[in-house]
Amino acid sequence: MIRFEDTAVRYAGTDRDALGGVSFEAAAGQLTAIAGPNGSGKTSCVRALLGRAPLVRGRVSIGRDDRAGMDARAFARRVAVVTQREEPAFPLAVREYVALGRHPHQTPWRSDAARDASAVSGALARAGIEALAERRTDTLSGGEWQRARVARALAQDGEALVLDEPSAFLDVAHEMALFELLASIAATGHAVLMVSHQLNLVARFADRLVLLDQGRVAADGPPAQVMDGPTLERVYNWPLVVTRDPAVGAPTLVPLRKRAGGPR
Template sequence: MTRTRPLLAVERLGVELGHRLIVDAVEFSVRAGEFVGLLGPNGAGKSTVMKAAAGLLPVRSGQVRILGADAAGLTARRRAQLLAMVPQSTDLDFSFSVGDIVAMGRHPHVGRFRAETAQDHRIVREALAEVGMDDFAGREIGSLSGGERQLVFLAKAIAQQPQVLLLDEPTSALDIRHQFATLSLVGELARRGHAVLAALHDLDLAARHCDRLLVMHRGRLVADGTPGEVVTPELLAQVYGVRADVTHSPLTERPSVTTLGLLDLDDSHPERTSR
């Protein structure tokens, strides 16, 4: 898979919430075939970047481009045809069946006055099968665990057939088996040609599965590179305030983090590191 085409480009993005600048001049791109992890401590601005890229928050400055087009100029339907987001919260005010939730992913393609076709139903079934939830289609979404709901919303995003996939902490409610299976599936989606951006907290999982890592700190992007370039004791000290040992597994050739203790966080912004 060639990785030359940016499907998602975030250009000097600034987002303000409650008269406070939450995201400041963040810039990066995600290409076809690439699985990029977005890391950073709580409050760093990860979810804000994801929501702004998905059109769920207004942009104060800069812009988001999807397949080269200014996202602000896209209709909601066209944006949904190109980009899908799996949110951090999967709570719903109304009860739907699992099959109905996943079928909502077809709405951008079906249109207002066209009924779902046999092909749409097949796409929904296949999406549920990909996340291992094909036996749950008739279950009410409210009867599922938090982890099971996360898988349902991932299936919905897959059924949407976007070119850009945004995932906001997609493994936060999953056990270790389903964490590995889910991120392996997401990596496979990237290899099929999607551009994938996932906000993650588990550094080992991110380093194991992602092609590239971005690190945010206090609203700014401070690192961009391969897992081996980004996950270092120095960055973990600056950004997370922890003393850590970083080793590289001979089996995966990826970094692994062992936290050894806490450090005082520097009030200054760490300088950005990149490839």
């Protein structure tokens, strides 16, 4: 559904590619995760998808369409993106904010009010923030705000959902609820692509894991295959082991303490 083909990005004023030609696909019906150390190019993938990063090579496509040839509104009707950071310049009620997800489906004076209202209510319910609907966005906690942003993307009602570190600021329960929600969205045939540092949760929920290192794909495949101790240790440049979680059986990364000769 969302395909990166030899995609290379270089920002103005830098002498190295932020993305050095990556190729992978986030398929419909799957939860695909992108992981990798800071500066490995995860967010550049999201920016390239948004058309906000200068492509020096390759392409990004949505289904059969080249992203570069799509207008912004047509893109937004198909793909909803939750970027890493966002802050409204002036506070809105949460319901008003979530309703902005309907923007790609509206024209300045016309909108399908009934469909918009039902999409907004549905998104508030799925993100578990119905009780916050009338609160102002500047009164939300970090986690509540993050869920409001996910709700806005759900209201967009596209074929694909892309999220850049959506579980930052979330407590354990809300983080689990978010991963469950994303897996359930993927199960209904949507393509879900998320950038995440939570490798242990990715291992349990994602169908596919793309590991980036210095702007290139270091490994790509089912999480059980990609979460290989030596590969992760090399990419993250930190001593670690990958074991199997005794409770759920998924591969689990355990970073070790860097103490020469001491207990780890």
